[in-house]
Amino acid sequence: METLTCVVIGAGYAGIHAMKELRKNLINIKRSQSIRFVLIDKNSYHLRKVILFKPAVTDENICIPLAQMFPEGVELVEATVTEIKKAEKQLLLRNANGEEQQLSYDVLVVAIGSIIRQLDEEKGGFPLATLEHAVNIRTAWRANLQRAAIEANPAERERLMTIAVAGAGISGIETAAELAHYVRADVEQLGLNPHQVHIRLFNAHERLFLNGPGKVASKLEQLLTNNGVAVVHGSRVLSAAGGRLLLASGEELPVGLCVWTLGLMPNPVLRQLGLPTTEDGFVNIDASYRVKAASGIYSIGDCAKVIDPDTGRSDGMTCKEAIPQAVRLGKVIAADLEGRTAPRHTGYMDSFSIGLGPEKGLTWVHKWGMDIMITGKMAYRIKQFTWNIASSIK
Numbered sequence: 384m385e386t387l388t389c390v391v392i393g394a395g396y397a398g399i400h401a402m403k404e405l406r407k408n409l410i411n412i413k414r415s416q417s418i419r420f421v422l423i424d425k426n427s428y429h430l431r432k433v434i435l436f437k438p439a440v441t442d443e444n445i446c447i448p449l450a451q452m453f454p455e456g457v458e459l460v461e462a463t464v465t466e467i468k469k470a471e472k473q474l475l476l477r478n479a480n481g482e483e484q485q486l487s488y489d490v491l492v493v494a495i496g497s498i499i500r501q502l503d504e505e506k507g508g509f510p511l512a513t514l515e516h517a518v519n520i521r522t523a524w525r526a527n528l529q530r531a532a533i534e535a536n537p538a539e540r541e542r543l544m545t546i547a548v549a550g551a552g553i554s555g556i557e558t559a560a561e562l563a564h565y566v567r568a569d570v571e572q573l574g575l576n577p578h579q580v581h582i583r584l585f586n587a588h589e590r591l592f593l594n595g596p597g598k599v600a601s602k603l604e605q606l607l608t609n610n611g612v613a614v615v616h617g618s619r620v621l622s623a624a625g626g627r628l629l630l631a632s633g634e635e636l637p638v639g640l641c642v643w644t645l646g647l648m649p650n651p652v653l654r655q656l657g658l659p660t661t662e663d664g665f666v667n668i669d670a671s672y673r674v675k676a677a678s679g680i681y682s683i684g685d686c687a688k689v690i691d692p693d694t695g696r697s698d699g700m701t702c703k704e705a706i707p708q709a710v711r712l713g714k715v716i717a718a719d720l721e722g723r724t725a726p727r728h729t730g731y732m733d734s735f736s737i738g739l740g741p742e743k744g745l746t747w748v749h750k751w752g753m754d755i756m757i758t759g760k761m762a763y764r765i766k767q768f769t770w771n772i773a774s775s776i777k
Contacts, residue, residue: 386417389490389716390474392464394424394449395432396773397684397705398494402457403775404713405492412717421486422453423460423476430514431774432496433702436558438517439642440565445514447774460486467491467656469677490679490716493666495652497685497700499554500645507624508549508641511558520642524566527639532573542637544570544580547628548644549620551586553701555644556607557738559584562642563611564740582612585630587619594699595735596754599747606739606758647700649686661688670727671715672708681716683708691730702773704731736766 389409391402402422409418428446437443449459462484466475474486499512509520524546531543546566548559563582570577584607591607591614592600604614619631623641630636649664659667659675665688667675672687674680683689684705689698698704711726718725733749744762748755757765771777 386419387489387720388419388421388487389492390421390423390486390488391492391494392423392474393494393496393684393686394422394426394429395494395496395684395705396702397496397686397709398422398424398492399429399452399775400706400709401492401494401683401712402453404709405490405716406456408713408717409720412721419458420456421458421460421488422449423462423464423474423486424449425461425463425479427459427461429774431770433773434770435511435514435517436554436561438514439511439520439558440561441521447776452775464495464656467493467658467677467680469657469680472679488679490720491681492712492716493653493656493658493674493680493682493686494684494705495650495686497647497649498651500648502643502645505624506622506643508547508622508643510643510645511554512643520640524562524640525569528566528569528573528575531639532575538637540575541579541581542626543639544575545638545640546582547620547623547636547638547641548582548584549623549641550644550646551584551588551591551614552644552646553735553737554646555584555586556591556603558642558644559612560607560610560739560743567611580611584612584614585618585620586614586616589616592735592737595733595747595749599745599754599756602756602758603737603745606743606745610740610743647685653686658682663688671719671725672712672728673715673719681712683712689728692727694730696730698728698730703734703769706773707731736762736769738763738766 391398428448431445462476462478465477476484501510501512527543531540534540548555567577567580590600591603621629628636628638666682668682668687670692672681674682685700715725736746738744742760742763744766746757746762746765
């Protein structure tokens, strides 16, 4: 019996949900054919990247073993894809030992996601870009508090208790709010004055939350202020070295730690794989996620330029958008294999949930021409549900 080989590259949010939907849809239509499902990732685990700030403030483990997520029915390959041979329908892989191997495919889903923007090391500070970075951030601010506890100079003590978060997107907002909670909790345990803790969120724009209306941005800033985060608008951080924060305005401020949260960019590895990409580095796909000029290859998630064909709007680089893309992708591939008309992409409704520290949050939904806002514990529960469903946690 001929085997249909379906491969997903990437075990991020788009990748794990793509695999889940492929199994559900293809097994239903290919009952008479053997199907091989393969998931490739450089790690043996799924990283819950949307809560990367958690290891920066607590001991929470944000890695889920792939063998736990897919205990059966899926071959897990720990390797890096170095080339996609479109004509031969083959992948070239390199494992952790540097060994090369080949893998043939019939259906290929590219979901290698995004990376977090980083500055050169000489700019100072800590980027919140990897799990290791997050752990280093926590080590750094806790070391600063230990030093502050024995520091006799009041100005130096206050500098050590000052943290700048450079970049005020969703990641920066959530990171600043979590730091405001956990740093103050540690400060009180050390007998220091919590009023000397300063968490400053530097925003290059004139308001927060550019994806939503001004009234939501104002409410968000009010909640951040209530939680001990000072938002500095129209202020871009250039560097953070030698205990000084240098702003684009030329102003310098004393700071104990700077955390960079500069947003996402499509994985630059895409350009090396031989796939067609847009000028800004995304995989070029059609309205049904098919990679252009590449038979049998599809792409979703942060690495793909996903555009609503009816409105012309691009999907954001968020897990809440990757999940419905994966659901639709399963139906698209099933339709393509059966020769039916495949569904096309439709945009996700305007909504955001933002965590603002333990048991606090803001959820905004634009529906029926109205802006609906939920705050407090209920909003946090919604955000927590979003985080969990993104990683297939029930």
